[in-house]
Amino acid sequence: MATETNQETGKLEFFLDVPFPSSGEATVALRSLSPDREPRRGGISKRLSVSGSTLSVRWSADEARVLRVSVNSFLDHLSLVVETMELFGPPVDL
Amino acid sequence: MTVVIGFEGSANKIGIGIIRDGEVLSNPRRTYITPPGQGFMPSDTARHHRAVILTVLKEALEQAGLKPADIDCVAYTKGPGMGAPLVTVALVARTVAQLWGKPLLGVNHCIGHIEMGRLITQANNPTVLYVSGGNTQVIAYLERRYRIFGETIDIAVGNCLDRFARVIKISNDPSPGYNIEQMAKKGSRYVELPYTVKGMDVSFSGILSFIEETVFAMLVEITERAMAHCGSQEVLIVGGVGCNLRLQEMMGVMCKERGAKLFATDERFCIDNGAMIAQAGWEMFRSGYVTELEDSWITQRYRTDEVEVTWRD
Numbered sequence: 001m002a003t004e005t006n007q008e009t010g011k012l013e014f015f016l017d018v019p020f021p022s023s024g025e026a027t028v029a030l031r032s033l034s035p036d037r038e039p040r041r042g043g044i045s046k047r048l049s050v051s052g053s054t055l056s057v058r059w060s061a062d063e064a065r066v067l068r069v070s071v072n073s074f075l076d077h078l079s080l081v082v083e084t085m086e087l088f089g090p091p092v093d094l
Numbered sequence: 095m096t097v098v099i100g101f102e103g104s105a106n107k108i109g110i111g112i113i114r115d116g117e118v119l120s121n122p123r124r125t126y127i128t129p130p131g132q133g134f135m136p137s138d139t140a141r142h143h144r145a146v147i148l149t150v151l152k153e154a155l156e157q158a159g160l161k162p163a164d165i166d167c168v169a170y171t172k173g174p175g176m177g178a179p180l181v182t183v184a185l186v187a188r189t190v191a192q193l194w195g196k197p198l199l200g201v202n203h204c205i206g207h208i209e210m211g212r213l214i215t216q217a218n219n220p221t222v223l224y225v226s227g228g229n230t231q232v233i234a235y236l237e238r239r240y241r242i243f244g245e246t247i248d249i250a251v252g253n254c255l256d257r258f259a260r261v262i263k264i265s266n267d268p269s270p271g272y273n274i275e276q277m278a279k280k281g282s283r284y285v286e287l288p289y290t291v292k293g294m295d296v297s298f299s300g301i302l303s304f305i306e307e308t309v310f311a312m313l314v315e316i317t318e319r320a321m322a323h324c325g326s327q328e329v330l331i332v333g334g335v336g337c338n339l340r341l342q343e344m345m346g347v348m349c350k351e352r353g354a355k356l357f358a359t360d361e362r363f364c365i366d367n368g369a370m371i372a373q374a375g376w377e378m379f380r381s382g383y384v385t386e387l388e389d390s391w392i393t394q395r396y397r398t399d400e401v402e403v404t405w406r407d
Contacts, residue, residue, distance in 0.1 A: 032188040035391040036181050077185055080144055084189040087148055088162065092195045 003067065006060070011043070012067050014059040018078065023053045024091050030055055032081050033074070044070050096380055098167045099154065100372025103183035104175025104203050105228055106134045108143040110154040111369025112165070113376050116213060119158035121362065121369040122150050130263045133256065140178035147186055154368065162194040169375025172200030172385075173396030175228065180392035188390055200385040201374045203366075204229060204398040207332040208240060209377055210370035215357035221326040223317045223345070224398075226333030226366075227252035227271075230296065230313070232320045233398060235406060240398045243320040244294030251309055252335045254298040269365075275338050278306050291315050310341045314348050321354065330357040336364040381405040 003014050020026035027050050034048045043062035048055065057074065061067035097114045109123035126142035128134050155161070170187035173180060191198040208222055222233040222240075230246040249257075252271060259270030264277070287308050290297040296312045317329060329349055331342065342358050349356040363370060381404040 028189060028192045031192060031387045032185050035188070035388060036184070037391055039177075076144070077181065080147075080182065080185055081189050084148060084186050085193065087152075088190050089193050091193050 003064070009060070011060045011062060012064060014061075014067060014071060016057040016059075016071070016074075018055040018057070020053045020055060022090075023050065025085060025089065026050045026053050026055045028085065028089075028091055029078070029081050033077060038070065041066070046070065046074070096166050096376055097160065097164055098169050098199075098372040098376040098379060099165050100201070100206070100368045100370065100375050101151075101168070101170040101183045101187045102203070102206065102366050102368045102371045103143045103147070103179045104171050104173070105179070105366060106139050106142070107366040108147055108150060108179075108183065109366060109368035110147075110150050111367055111372045112154055112158040112160065113369055113372040115376075118369045119160065120154045120156075121367050122153040122157065123365075123367050124150060125268065127266050127268070130265050131260050132266075133260060136176045136178040139176060140182045143179050143182045147183065150368075151186065151190070162190070162196075165194060165196055167199055167375055167379040168194070168196050169199040169201050169371050169379070170390075171203045171206065171371055171392075172390070173393035174203060175392075175394060177392065177394050180394070184390065184392045188387060192387070197379070197384045198387060198390055199375045199379055199383055200390055200392075201371045201378065202396050202398060202401050203371075204231065204233075205240060205401055205403075206370040206374040207364075208233065208330075208398075209374040210363050210367075211330045211332040211357065211359055213373050214359045214363055215330060217328050217330045217355070217357040219326070220328035220330035220357060221317060221321045221324060223313060223329065223331045223336070224333045225251050225313060225331065225335035225341070227256055227335075229333060230298075231398060232294065232316050234320055234324045234326065235403065236324075238403050238406070240401070240403060242397065242399050243323065244296070244316040247292065247295050247297045249298050251296075251298055251313065252333070254309065255306075255335065269334065271335060271338065274306065275340065278340065294319060306338070306340055310338070310344050313341065314344050317345065318348050318352070321352065327352070327354040328357065329354060332359070332364055334365045337361045377405040 111121035
C-alpha cells in the first residue's frame with residue numbers, strides 16, 4: 001500500500017482496497033462515499049469502484065501533502081460509514 | 095401518515111429529529127462548545143459531530159418509540175454551512191437510507207428553519223426574518239420561491255455577536271449570543287454606533303463593537319421595508335438569534351404600530367435542530383421530491399431561493 005509516481009503523468013498515485021462481507025455492503029459504502037466532491041486545490045482526484053465485495057479507491061495528486069490529507073479524510077469517513085453499517089445494518093432486502 | 099427523520103449538522107449543533115404529520119416525535123441535539131475567546135473550526139466541529147452522531151441517532155429513534163421500518167424518508171441538510179460537518183452528517187444519512195431501503199432527501203437549511211417556524215406558529219404567510227450565526231436574510235414567499243428580499247452584505251448578525259463575545263471573552267456556554275443577551279439586560283447606557291442599512295440590505299462587519307440595540311433596530315427596519323413591499327401583516331423570526339427576547343420585543347413594537355402579528359419559536363426550534371430538517375423534508379417528500387444518491391453531495395453555498403417550493407401555492 002505504498003504511494004507511487006506514475007511515470008507517464010508525473011502524479012502521485014495511491015490505491016486502497018477495502019474488503020466488505022458482501023458486495024451489497026461494499027456498494028452501500030460506495031454510494032455513501034462517492035457523492036461529495038474533492039476540494040479543488042492541489043490537483044487531487046479520487047475514483048471509487050466496487051468489484052465483488054471489495055471497495056477500491058484510486059487517488060491521483062500533484063502534491064504529497066494534499067494526497068495525505070485526502071486519504072486521511074477518506075479513512076475517517078470510511079470508518080464512520082462502517083460503524084453506521086455495524087450499528088444499523090445489514091441492508092434490508094428490497 | 096408520513097414519518098420523516100431529519101439530520102442537521104451544518105454548524106456547531108448536531109441534531110436528529112423525527113416528525114410524523116406535523117408532530118415532533120423526538121428532537122435530540124448536541125452542541126460543540128469551545129472555550130471563551132475561541133470560535134469553532136470546521137475540522138474540530140466535524141470531529142465532534144462524528145463522535146456523537148450515532149448516539150444521537152439511536153436517541154432519536156428510542157425517544158420516538160420507532161424502528162427504522164417505520165420511517166418513510168431520510169432527510170438531511172444539503173447546505174449551506176461548513177463543509178466538513180455537512181459531509182459527516184450526510185454520510186450517515188446516505189448510509190442509513192440505503193440500509194433501511196428508504197428514499198433520501200437533501201434539504202436547504204434555511205428552508206428547514208422556515209418550515210419549522212410555520213409548523214410551530216401556524217403563521218399563514220409571514221415575512222420571515224432569518225437570523226443566525228451563519229445567515230441573515232429577510233424572506234418572503236412568492237410564486238413557488240422563498241424570495242430573498244434583503245440580506246447582510248457581509249457577515250451574519252449572529253456572527254457579529256459571536257465575534258464580539260469572543261473579543262470580550264464571554265462564555266460560549268450555552269451560546270455566546272445567550273450570554274450577551276443576559277449581560278445586555280443589565281445595561282442602561284445606549285452608545286450610538288454606526289447604523290448601516292442600505293435599502294433592503296444590512297452590513298455588520300464595520301461595527302463589531304456594537305450593542306444589541308443598534309443591530310436589532312437595523313433588522314427591524316429591513317423587515318418592515320419588506321412587509322411594506324409585500325403588503326404583509328405577519329412576521330416570523332427564525333434562526334438562533336431569533337431566541338433573543340430583545341429582538342422579539344423590538345420587532346413586536348414595530349408590528350403593533352402596523353397592526354401586524356409577530357411569530358417566533360422557542361430555543362428548541364429556532365436553534366438548529368434535526369426536526370426542522372425532517373419537517374422541510376416532510377413537505378418536500380409529500381410534494382414529490384427525492385434526492386438520488388449520486389446527487390446527494392453537500393454544498394457550502396446554497397441560497398434559499400434556489401429551491402422550487404412546490405408544496406405551497
